[in-house]
Amino acid sequence: MIDLENGVLLNQVEEMVGRKRWSDLRDLLVLMEPADIALVLEALSREQLPLLYRLLPKELAAEAFVEMESEEQELLIQSFSDTELKEVLEELYVDDTVDLIEEMPATVVKRILQHADPDTRRSVNEILKYPEDSAGSIMTTEFVDLKQDMTVEAAIKRIRRTGVDKETINICYVTSPGRHLLGLVSIRTLLLAAEDDVIGDIMETNIISVSTMDDREDAVQALSRYDFLAMPVVDDEQRLVGIVTIDDAIDVINEETTEDFEHIAGMTHTDKPYLRAGVWETVKSRIPWLLLLMLSATFTGMVLSVFEDALAACSVLTVFIPMLMDTGGNSGNQSSVALIRSLSLDEVHFSDLLSVLWKEIRVAVTCGAILAVCNFAKLMLVDRLLLHNTDITIMVAAVICLTLVFTVFCAKVVGCLMPMISDKLGLDPAVVAGPFLTTIVDVLSLLIYFQFARLILRV
């Protein structure tokens, strides 16, 4: 595998560019995978990029083009002559053209559509109609379609004739004259069948498909669940309009996962990889939640100020506030993250609400009890006996440990309910349950703490 990490390769490329050793450079690049070529080209200066790009053979150039970030793609398109643009577009698959168009500014889009051939233009416009996160928006229209009365021999001939332009030939789709999906047949089945077998007899007819308007996340999760290489996409009238291939599905999985991570940590999603996003872009993705959470933490402050007198009367209580709030936050986080993940893997559904709640309650009581016992032992043995902290009476320890039990309980209940309910309401569980949970649990833990302090210590 090419190791770009240590920079040796990049230095070598830049030296070759400096010495204008073009044919050596070409020999080096053609041995690399498109994704790696894209990385090398992106590391070059804006002047060198089009120069080096033109060294590549046409097909490899187009493959590397697809792998680049949109900034470089725009730069290259602007350096292309009309003929060059046409050539690149001819090599691209329809779904890659769609991805490209979605990222480019209007003037570039216009130029692309002008130079795409009419068939591509029609397919591109078709796919662009679907909403951003739909299955339709990530499909490709270039699949192999067979008819059910074909023989295996005829089917293989058809694949030989048309396969070069298809995104995959590994799974072929059998459609009726009205373009309804009747069945599918893998290339393996075709090869292992006799030449005069009829497609209709050997095709798989239990077909799982998604609809163009389904969420793209559901489409890729189903694809991964059933170990498919491609998922057929049908329209309202059950006509086959495209397929989602597994390599695109993996990209969606990775992107959706990144989005979940970002949401849990209170960031909005940025399309660019970490190092490519500018400072201001990063700030924009992070500051809204920070502001919102800072303001919502005002509630926690308000609770504290209500109990200011109690704290003044028994100042040792203040010392344990961070521990109680953090333990509550951690407990709630565990439950909410476990459920956010299970929901996104489709392992848990809203209908499981009661079993989830019952499980979390038992886990919470057990965890709370263990934490309380350990903390009680620590308070009595370490703080009181060893460190002679006489402020920590048995009663104070009791307040702290009871608070622990109840805080963990509330945190885990809220932590499991929030993602389940927001999923049911069609909201992203990671957005709702991630960042807000801390504030809610903070307030709850303080309220519980001062309630017990009042009851037991009479402050």
Added chain:
Amino acid sequence: MIDLENGVLLNQVEEMVGRKRWSDLRDLLVLMEPADIALVLEALSREQLPLLYRLLPKELAAEAFVEMESEEQELLIQSFSDTELKEVLEELYVDDTVDLIEEMPATVVKRILQHADPDTRRSVNEILKYPEDSAGSIMTTEFVDLKQDMTVEAAIKRIRRTGVDKETINICYVTSPGRHLLGLVSIRTLLLAAEDDVIGDIMETNIISVSTMDDREDAVQALSRYDFLAMPVVDDEQRLVGIVTIDDAIDVINEETTEDFEHIAGMTHTDKPYLRAGVWETVKSRIPWLLLLMLSATFTGMVLSVFEDALAACSVLTVFIPMLMDTGGNSGNQSSVALIRSLSLDEVHFSDLLSVLWKEIRVAVTCGAILAVCNFAKLMLVDRLLLHNTDITIMVAAVICLTLVFTVFCAKVVGCLMPMISDKLGLDPAVVAGPFLTTIVDVLSLLIYFQFARLILRV
């Protein structure tokens, strides 16, 4: 797609079982995907499971078996006669047999190995040798290998003869007599080539492969990066020993992602889906971190107790402690999660440390300044002017806002350094940087807070 969520299907199955309508049941099950059949069977009682399983045709039964959880697999194996076990094992791919063996207790493993055919046994033992998280441990040994002097016609004949037992025929590997990997050829290339073309002439020779001992995560990330359908795995002497197919790669991606989520939220990894893990299992995965973090929060408490007098002298300061600690925690979390994710997607490497640090510093200063300004405005306009809280002087507001700026700065610096450094040290960034960050940032924010209070308010 089958919708198990609403339970209609399960009720239907249980009713059929109750009325012993076996042939209807069979007709219903054979139309379903193996993954769905597994879900249905798992929902049945321990007595009904083997009964229904025996309704399935042999091949489908084996496919559904692979999709089941280990508890049900064990139950089934124990209900199998020796002949039945042999039949199932014959249908399984080698890598599925390995997965099965890894989950079963010793007595069951012994029985499985006894009834596997010698070839499978040899391959299984080979794969079991590799460490748990290595590429070798997730590969399969059932790939198509071709020779470079074969014609396309001979190659297709060979695939027709041996392909039925291979995990995939979509990519075929060309090996030397010494089993060294020379090239690869996709089934598409084979079909589009002329029958008398020679494999050596049409094969792709720029091969990317991983080594048996590479981390499985690196293997699947490379596979996804290069849009491969399978990744060849070679041994120390560059001999081809297996391949990792894309469907197994997606499972690994999903599992590693779940592990990252769990680690960030302070949980150890459990193999089972959320609802399948028992209460005690869940407690065991959650309590260690809760305990550790509870004890480490003692430091935060110690810092607070050192400044008890300062807090008593200016009690309004207490009210803002949760807000400062939470904002610090949130800021740090954003950076650490962004980097944990980028590291696992291989977008950022240790060599980028300085650019990462420089970026985070600029983001931190910008975010800190915005937060400070907003907070200052809020303190002066809302708390002081509107709510007439006279405790909040300009000086107090200055302490709070300066603390914000410095806390966000420290939190983001620590938040980006911790994952980078732990990755460099070969530790899991999600384990190290996730849960501990809060405690570290808590302590830092309090130290900064009291330092400014002392400087500005002279408390």
